[in-house]
Amino acid sequence: MSSKWTVAPQTRRLDLEYGGDAFWIEVKERLTKGERDRVRTSGMKAVAGIGEAKPGETREPQLVVDFAAQGVAQTLEYLVDWSLTDDKGDKLPLAPPSRKLDTINALDPDLYDYIETAISKHIEEMATSKKSQGGGSKPKAISA
Secondary structure, three states: OOOOOOOOOOEEEEEEEEOOEEEEEEEEOOOOHHHHHHHHHHOEEEEEOOOOOOOOOOOOOEEEEOHHHHHHHHHHHHEEEEOOEOOOOOEOOOOOHHHHHHHHHHOOHHHHHHHHHHHHHHHHHHHHHHHHOOOOOOOOOOOO
8 A cells, every 4th residue: 555645665774883893774764653653652561640539639640661662662663674694694583573573682782772773863864854855844724
């Protein structure tokens, strides 16, 4: 399904270097609404302070967010492919989605942080590019 109303599945290759080794990752240019929603809600762990308050008690709802889980979800949604290989030269698996998470979780933490930062930078660049092209404007109401 492709139209001006949907997100076309386009990717971008990011050439990176870590520890003196060059590699690349392929990331989505943009997420669909459903993918974006999964990222936004992935870190939500609990809502506290809900329920009836006792007399004289004030309750303020609080959302408990796991920002690390949200960062991993963002990486999982954006990351499409990469050139990282194992000791035998076989590409580290990114499919199916459950295997992708296992592979991400097995990475060196510093390498993962580097990849996550590169993806975050890509997201910022795409948002800046969209705004400069006029895509960041709000919809205009049309009355009959």
